[in-house]
Amino acid sequence: xxxxxxxxxxxxxxxxxxxxxxxxxxxxxxxxPEKRAGSQGLRFRLAGFPRKPSxxxxxxxxxxxxxxICDDDxxxxxxxxxxxxxxxxxATGWTxxxxxxxxxxxxxxxxxxxxxxEQSVTECxxxxxxxxxxxxxxxxxxxxxxxxxxxxxxxxVIEVEHHLQVEEVRLRPAVGRGRRPLPVTEGxxxxxxxxxxxxxxxxxxxxxxxxxICGMLGFPSEKRVNVAxxxxxxxxxxxxxxxxxxPLGRPVTKLKAKPKTQMGRGPVKRQDFERILSLFELxxxxxxxxxxxxxxxxxxxxxxxxxxxxxxEAHLSLCSLEFYRANDxxxxxGGAPAVVSCVPSPLYAxxxxxxxxxxxxxxxxRVRLKGGAHPGEGRVEVLKAGTWGTVCDRKWDxxxxxxxxxxxxxxxxxxxxxxxxxxxxMGAIHLSEVRCSGQELxxxxxxxxxxxxxxxxxxxxxxVRCNLPYTGVETKIRLSGxxxxxEGRVEVxxxxxxxxxxxLICGDGWGTLEAMVACRQLGLGYANHGLQETWxxxxxxxxxxxxxxxRCTGTELSLDQCAHHGTHVTCKxxxxxxxxxxxxxxxxxxxxxxxxxxxxxxYIEDRPLxxxxxxxxxxxxxxxxxxxxxxxxxxxxxxxxxQIHNLGRADxxxxxxxxSWVWHECHGHYHSMDIFTHYDILTPNGxxxxxxxxxxxxxxxxxxxxxxxxxxxxxxxGEQGITVGCWDLYRHDIDCQWIDITDVxxxxxxxxxxxxxxxxxxxxxxxxxxxxxxxxxxxxxxxxHNCHIGDAFSEEANRRFERYPGQTxxxxx
Numbered sequence: 088x089x090x091x092x093x094x095x096x097x098x099x100x101x102x103x104x105x106x107x108x109x110x111x112x113x114x115x116x117x118x119x120p121e122k123r124a125g126s127q128g129l130r131f132r133l134a135g136f137p138r139k140p141s142x143x144x145x146x147x148x149x150x151x152x153x154x155x156i157c158d159d160d161x162x163x164x165x166x167x168x169x170x171x172x173x174x175x176x177x178a179t180g181w182t183x184x185x186x187x188x189x190x191x192x193x194x195x196x197x198x199x200x201x202x203x204x205e206q207s208v209t210e211c212x213x214x215x216x217x218x219x220x221x222x223x224x225x226x227x228x229x230x231x232x233x234x235x236x237x238x239x240x241x242x243x244v245i246e247v248e249h250h251l252q253v254e255e256v257r258l259r260p261a262v263g264r265g266r267r268p269l270p271v272t273e274g275x276x277x278x279x280x281x282x283x284x285x286x287x288x289x290x291x292x293x294x295x296x297x298x299x300i301c302g303m304l305g306f307p308s309e310k311r312v313n314v315a316x317x318x319x320x321x322x323x324x325x326x327x328x329x330x331x332x333x334p335l336g337r338p339v340t341k342l343k344a345k346p347k348t349q350m351g352r353g354p355v356k357r358q359d360f361e362r363i364l365s366l367f368e369l370x371x372x373x374x375x376x377x378x379x380x381x382x383x384x385x386x387x388x389x390x391x392x393x394x395x396x397x398x399x400e401a402h403l404s405l406c407s408l409e410f411y412r413a414n415d416x417x418x419x420x421g422g423a424p425a426v427v428s429c430v431p432s433p434l435y436a437x438x439x440x441x442x443x444x445x446x447x448x449x450x451x452x453r454v455r456l457k458g459g460a461h462p463g464e465g466r467v468e469v470l471k472a473g474t475w476g477t478v479c480d481r482k483w484d485x486x487x488x489x490x491x492x493x494x495x496x497x498x499x500x501x502x503x504x505x506x507x508x509x510x511x512x513m514g515a516i517h518l519s520e521v522r523c524s525g526q527e528l529x530x531x532x533x534x535x536x537x538x539x540x541x542x543x544x545x546x547x548x549x550x551v552r553c554n555l556p557y558t559g560v561e562t563k564i565r566l567s568g569x570x571x572x573x574e575g576r577v578e579v580x581x582x583x584x585x586x587x588x589x590x591l592i593c594g595d596g597w598g599t600l601e602a603m604v605a606c607r608q609l610g611l612g613y614a615n616h617g618l619q620e621t622w623x624x625x626x627x628x629x630x631x632x633x634x635x636x637x638r639c640t641g642t643e644l645s646l647d648q649c650a651h652h653g654t655h656v657t658c659k660x661x662x663x664x665x666x667x668x669x670x671x672x673x674x675x676x677x678x679x680x681x682x683x684x685x686x687x688x689x690y691i692e693d694r695p696l697x698x699x700x701x702x703x704x705x706x707x708x709x710x711x712x713x714x715x716x717x718x719x720x721x722x723x724x725x726x727x728x729x730q731i732h733n734l735g736r737a738d739x740x741x742x743x744x745x746x747s748w749v750w751h752e753c754h755g756h757y758h759s760m761d762i763f764t765h766y767d768i769l770t771p772n773g774x775x776x777x778x779x780x781x782x783x784x785x786x787x788x789x790x791x792x793x794x795x796x797x798x799x800x801x802x803x804x805g806e807q808g809i810t811v812g813c814w815d816l817y818r819h820d821i822d823c824q825w826i827d828i829t830d831v832x833x834x835x836x837x838x839x840x841x842x843x844x845x846x847x848x849x850x851x852x853x854x855x856x857x858x859x860x861x862x863x864x865x866x867x868x869x870x871x872h873n874c875h876i877g878d879a880f881s882e883e884a885n886r887r888f889e890r891y892p893g894q895t896x897x898x899x900x
Contacts, residue, residue: 128149129147129148129149129172129207129208129209130147130148131145131146131147131148131169131172131173132146132148132153132173133145133146133173133228133229134146134187134190134254135186135187135188135190135228135254139233140233141175141230141231141232141233142187142228142229142230142231143187143228143229144185144186144187144188144190144226144227144228145169145173145226145227145228145229146190147195147196147208149195149216152192152193152484152485153190153191153192153193154190154192154193154194154195154217155190155192155193155194155195155223155226155227156169156194156195156196156197156199156226156227157194157196157197157198157199157219157221157225157226157227158182158183158184158221158225158226158227159197159198159221159225160198160199160200161181161183161199161227162181162200162201163178163180163181163203164201164202164203165181165199165200165201165203165208165211165227166178166180166181166229166230166231167201167203168201168203168205168207168208168211169208169229170229170231170232171206171236172207172208173229173231174235174236175231175232175233175234175235175236176231176232176234176235176236177231177232177234178229178230178231178232179230179231179232180229180230181227181228181229181230182227182228182229182230183225183227183228184224184225185223185224185225185226185228186228187226187228188226188254189222189223189224189226190223190226191223191401191402191404191501191502192402192485192502193217193502193503194217194219194221194222194223194226195216195217195219196208196213196214196216196219197213197214197218197219197220197221198212198213198214199211199212199213199227200212200213217505218505218506219506219508220506220508222502223501223502253278253279253280253391253402253403253404253408254279254404255278255279256276256277256278256279256300256303256304256403257271257277257279257284257304258271258272258273258274258275258276258277258300258304258427258429259271259274259275259277259284260273260274261274261275261426269556269557269558269559270304270305270306270431270435270556270557270558271557272306272428272429272430272431272556273312273426273427273428273429274426274427275424275425275426276300276424276425276426276427278390278391278403280390280410285388285389285390285391286388286389286390286391286424286425287389287390287391287392287394287424287425288389288391288392288393288418288419288422288423288424288425289419289422289423289424289425289426290392290393290419290421290422291393291394291395292394292425293395293396294309294311294398295396295397295398296394296395296396296406296425296427297309297312297427297428297429298396298398299396299398299400299401299402299403299406299499300403300427300429301427301429301430301498302401302489302492302493302498302499302554303401303402303403303498303499303554304429304498304554304556304557305435305463305497305498305553305554305555305556305557306429306430306431306432306498306556307430307432307492307493307494307496307497307498308429308430308493309427309428309429309430310428310429310430311428312426312427312428388424389411389418389419389424390410390411391408391409391410391411392408392409392411392418392419392422393407393408393409394406394407394408394425395407395408398525398526399486399489399524399525399526400499400525401485401486401488401489401499401500401501401525402499431556432496432497433496434496434644435496435556435558452470452494452495453469453470453529453530453531454467454468454469454470454491454494454495454529454530455468455470455475455495456468456491456495456509456550456551457509457510457512457852457855458509458510458550458677458735458736458851458852459509459550459552459851460612460613460673460674460675460851461552461607461610461612462555462607462644463492463495463497463552463553463554463555464509464550464551464552464553465509465550465551466507466509466510466511466512466548466549466550467488467491467530467548467549467550467551468512469517469518469530469531470881471515471517473880473881473883473884474514474515474879474880474881474884475514475515475878475879475880475881476512476514476515476516476517476518477512477514477515477516477517477545477548477549478516478517478518478519478521478530478548478549479516479518479519479520479542479543479547479548479549480504480505480506480543480547480548480549481519481520481543481547482520482521482522483503483505483521483549484503484523485499485500485502485503486523486524486525487503487521487522487523487530487533487549488500488502488503488504488549488551488553489523489525490523490525490527490528490529490530490532490533491530491551491553492551492553492554493528494528494529494530495553497553497554497555498553498554498555498556499553499554500551500552500553500554501552501553501554502551502552503549503550503551504549504550504551504552505547505549505550506546506547507545507546507547507548507550508550509548509550509736510548510677510734510735510736510851511545511546511548511734511812512545512548512734513545513679513681513732513734513876514876514879516542516543516544516545516548517537518530518535518536518537519535519536519537519542519543520535520536521533521534521535521549522534522535558644560608560644560645560647561608561609561610562580563579563580563608563645563647564577564578564579564580564605564608564609564645564646565578565589565609566578566609566668566669567624567625567627567629568621568624568625568627569624569668569670572611573611573670573671573672574668574669574670574671575621575624575668575669576591576621576624576663576666576667576668577591577592577605577666577667577668577669578590578591578592578629579591579592579633579634579646581633581634588631588633589629590629590631590632590633590634591629591630591631591632591633591634591663591666591667592632592633592634592635592637592646592666592667593632593634593635593636593637593656593657593658593660593665593666593667594618594619594620594621594658594660594665594666594667594668595619595635595636595658595659595660595665596636596637596638597617597618597619597637597667598617598846599614599616599617599641599846599847599848599849600617600639600640600641600846600853601617601637601638601639601646601649601667602614602616602617602618602667602669602670602671602849603617603639603641603849604639604641604643604644604645604646604648604649605646605667605669605671606669606671606672607643607644607645608644608645608646609671611671611672611673612671612672612673612674612675613671613672613673613674613675613849613850613851614669614670614671614672614849615670615671615672615675615849616669616670616742616849617667617668617669618667618668618669618670619665619667620664620665620668621663621664621665621666621667621668622663622664622665624668629663630663632656632658632661632663632666633656634646634651634652634656635651635652635656635657635658636650636651636652636657637649637650637651637667638650638651641846641853672737672849674735674736674737674851675735675736675737675849675850675851676733676735676736676737676738676739676740676809676811676848676849676850676851677733677734677735677736677850677851677852677855678731678732678733678734678735678739678809678842678843678850678856679731679732679734679842679855679856679876680729680730680731680732680840680842680856680858680876681729681730681731681732681814682858682860682874682875682876682879683874684727684728684729684730685727685728685729685838685840685858685860685871685874686860686871686872686873686874688726688727688728688819689725689726689727689838689860689862689869689871690725690726690727690819690869691723691724691725691726691828691867691868691869692723692724692726692825693721693722693723693724694721694722694724695718695720695721696712696715696716696717696718696719696720696721696722697717697718697719699712699722700718700753701751701753701822702822702823704751704753705751705753705822705823706779707779707822707823707825707827708722708779708827709722709777709778709779709827709829709830711829711830712827712829722827722829723827723828723829724825724826724827724828725768725777725825725826725828725838725869726819726820726824726825727819727824727825727871728816728817728818728819728824729764729816729817729824729840730789730814730815730816730817731809731814731815731816731817731842732813732814733809733810733811733812733813733814734811734812735811735850735851736811736851737811738798738799738808738809738810738811739786739808739809739848739850740786740807740808740848741759741760741786741807741808741848742760742847742848743759743760745804745806748807757785757801757804757807758785759785759786759807760786760847760848761847762844762845762847763786763842763843764840764841764842764843764844765778765779765839765840765841765844766778766779766825766826766839766840767779767826767838767839767840767841768826768828768831768836768837768838768839768862769836769837769838769839770834770836770837771835771836771837776830776831776832776836777826777827777828777830777831778826779823779825779826779827785801785807786799786801786807786808786809786815787799787800787801787805787807787808787809787815788800788808788809788810788813788814788815789813789814789815789816790813790814790816791810791812791813791814792812792813794812795810795811795812795813796810797810797813798810798813826838828864831864832866833864833865833866834863834864835861835862835863835864836862836863836864837859837860837861837862838859838860838861838862838871838874839857839858839859839860840857840858841856841857841858842856842857843856844856854877854878855876855877855878855879856877857876857877858874858875858876858877859874859875859877859888860872860873860874860875861873861888873888875888
């Protein structure tokens, strides 16, 4: 331990350093008019920063909701029309890819096409209001000529300045000692204004305000701050500040001991001594909160006051609030910086260092997200009567989306997505016209309309993007050597504070699931490929392998959560050329089997051996067939049709290129994948009693949805794959579309079909690749029923499925 005297004087030096640091300058938010009323009840404004008053991200208010414009097909002609709507004479340019920052809320227009002569943007062609497949990373902006239209006046300006300025919020920890765990759950509220970060005055601050702030930061709820504790600390800090401001007195002459300062010669003056004593009054535990009090000296850092939220807002900009002006000399009189404390969900509580609170066991969640490229986003699915289904996007808004996000343990919603932006679901559509106030604890508590088959289709499936806490996991991984930022050799950061170093991952066992986690941690979406050799990518000066034996389930948020060898690195193939690499993508395919068709088409056939030579060559028969008396005899086959849909957002393509496809003379076509599906008969306890695998005869678009064109066909060595919105049909009467059950005894079984079983091709969701059916075989006939996708049932329904007692007299019991 350090000597007490040294510790105290180090603390004294810390205090001097903190007090002498320059204060933040006062913000000067722009107050220039930026928008005017448009035609037909629309309103327009320019937002984002850094920017000039005549440029920015274009935002439109329609039906009381602000939204943006996608940059797809955006042109200078469209910018001319929008600049005139904003009160400027013409446009001098336009921007893409959210140059002025991503917006929030709806994306009102996509594929906007204008000639430039239109009087209103409503006269331009587009995909329709609210119909878009873009993200806010594609928000369009305009650069207008700084010249107003004749007759333009300030009376036309829509004064919603707070919508324009508050675009980002953060919590600044009041304690800056050492490395703090992430995410930050408590601290001073700061908002980003054009001139930098500013604090918020806490006068009139309510729990509703804290609820909105926590939602924006990715936390589902807030908790009360110990106001009395902060008030006590402020008083102590004010008292210490007053002592520091007094002139120095005469030397102390009657003290028994005359301590010498370590900062100069001579006796300590009384006021100096009192200052030191006042500092020591702030020792542990109060010293941990001392820096919070220093915010009080930064009176000129206040930029916002009068915040009054209802608590249902998805963003602070939707609350009533006021900005300080540049010439306001007195800011937040009698107040202090607003402090907020948020409650993380269990998923993030461990990383923030908070103790997990004991809670009553809860049942299975009734809401989930599917098909999202990033955590906290996806297609909304709800559980009803033991079956999962989707939600129709009619009247879907940020309030309903925020209820979903908070119910799942995230913050408020960043976006309420419509038009199956996160891919189409399959099966039932349970809800439509959901209308939430934002205060509900569950989506099921919101008023809604029960759906009918005629009301909605899966092309209208609703989705969300939620606010997530910042955990910093993306800073512990990087890619190197690739041709773009989406590919390269994986490098991870290891070691503790003061000894961090970057290293490589052993390629042994590295596959698609591990690559999925790496891409998710990088924030790059899905993995197209997980590579075990990366010799063609330059690793620079990083050659040490620091991680091996990585095994992931594919659902982890970072590689640290996957199983691995720890500090004991073991790699069969040494050298940097055999290290892990990834190729990431923002989109991926998603294959689903039409389970009802399997149930409808299943039957038994006794097929003569002389008709099965090709099937035997492709290993589509049970192993006992090798010892059969060929060509005499027969094999008993369970036949069924399989219709495989691609409901993802990218085409499904074989892993191998055309150069490595194998020609099969028997069937006269190329095989593009070694194994495409597994067909199994299982006992109720999961033991395989019959199995077969289906090589990819050819992957092609058999049929497609009305608005989708076929792209792949097998004929003439054509390209193979399954287009988004199409399906590949394997009829029951083609070779290998069966399971050889010759050796299966009568009984109750489970029929299981698994697509892409070895994860050779990346998909957005592997949990829906398996299909199961109950079946009863009496030695002559078979009954197949209750077929469903593996994740289509609730946990209780799946337990009932596994306890299936069988049938008697062809009656299901």
